Amino acid sequence: MAPSIDPEAHPLEVPPAAVTIPALSFIIECEKLKAVERRSRPIGMPRRENSAEHSWTLALMAMTLGPEINPAMDMLRVIKMLLLHDIVEIDAGDTFCYADQSGKAEREQAAADRIFGLLPAERAAEFMELWHEFEEAATPEAKFANALDRVMPLIQNHANGGGTWSEHGITTEQVLGRAGVIEGVSAELWQHVKSLVAAAQLAGWLKS
Amino acid sequence: MAPSIDPEAHPLEVPPAAVTIPALSFIIECEKLKAVERRSRPIGMPRRENSAEHSWTLALMAMTLGPEINPAMDMLRVIKMLLLHDIVEIDAGDTFCYADQSGKAEREQAAADRIFGLLPAERAAEFMELWHEFEEAATPEAKFANALDRVMPLIQNHANGGGTWSEHGITTEQVLGRAGVIEGVSAELWQHVKSLVAAAQLAGWLKS
Numbered sequence A, B: 001m002a003p004s005i006d007p008e009a010h011p012l013e014v015p016p017a018a019v020t021i022p023a024l025s026f027i028i029e030c031e032k033l034k035a036v037e038r039r040s041r042p043i044g045m046p047r048r049e050n051s052a053e054h055s056w057t058l059a060l061m062a063m064t065l066g067p068e069i070n071p072a073m074d075m076l077r078v079i080k081m082l083l084l085h086d087i088v089e090i091d092a093g094d095t096f097c098y099a100d101q102s103g104k105a106e107r108e109q110a111a112a113d114r115i116f117g118l119l120p121a122e123r124a125a126e127f128m129e130l131w132h133e134f135e136e137a138a139t140p141e142a143k144f145a146n147a148l149d150r151v152m153p154l155i156q157n158h159a160n161g162g163g164t165w166s167e168h169g170i171t172t173e174q175v176l177g178r179a180g181v182i183e184g185v186s187a188e189l190w191q192h193v194k195s196l197v198a199a200a201q202l203a204g205w206l207k208s
């Protein structure tokens, strides 16, 4: 039987353990990413995906596809960026990529300040820099990481028979507009995206 | 409204997209790890944790704690191991760490053969080697990765007011027996584990 657990509501029920490693308070805070729901669904599952398991998939994609796509990339940097890239959603929430993005940058910076601020200074600075690198999408590593973040929902929507495309009446133009970053990263990935979009159009899952 | 999606039940409803990147069939297969339930629960959540989001937490812990605990480690290798370490559970299921472990190694090897077999040869060989390294727990990187896999459920059970310890009547001896690998990896982590266990004993969450 699943107990209804809310440690903030019952702080005294958890006896304190001596915290010998300050960075663990960051790890405990990051558990909350498992409760942040995205619009997309894992392939074959009726429930929505959370941002923690989504981040796992992207890191796994990076180590799987990265060596073929660009072996010169710093793969550790790519993977760190992907593991961190959505943590700000703990405070700022997931913003649907086809929704109004106003205020998003400010909300997310405040979230990064608070959450990375739980870490010792050196680690906080490293993680903040990695998160900014991902957001700016200027380095080869950040472009690749961003491309994976765009590709995976397309793969999920295609495999799920339309997914969030059909649910929200998304157009081919909207999808290809957001997917443009992929073209510069990998001709193969871009080819795959065009193939997914063509199949989705034929099936009537994307409005033209 | 969440549609009930099961692509295997309706294969003809998904029009084929030209698969230009064979490794993507591995990524699609790995979506199933999001449906593998562990015994533990994310901190503060009534639902059980899945093995995909668990793997994300461990990779994040590695990049957060690793540089302090042992900066000489190959951190990319540690993180790759952690991202991959539970993928065999897609076929073999999660075996509760305090349950009978017989047949587990054979089931998991067969799963690794099948799932990593979806990858191009070079990547399949790399991932199989990383998975074996994690399982053997002999290198500093694999010992650290295994230690994190042992520590996180203790942190979750403590923060959740007993969690799987209370639910399954686990003893202090069982917990410390499994946590031994941590002692050789980091005196600080070991100190933290002893502190969590002491708090749990005081609260009556662990049987003596």
Ligand SMILES: [Ca+2]
Pocket (backbone or CB within 6 Å): B054, B085, B086, B149
């Ligand atoms: Ca594990």
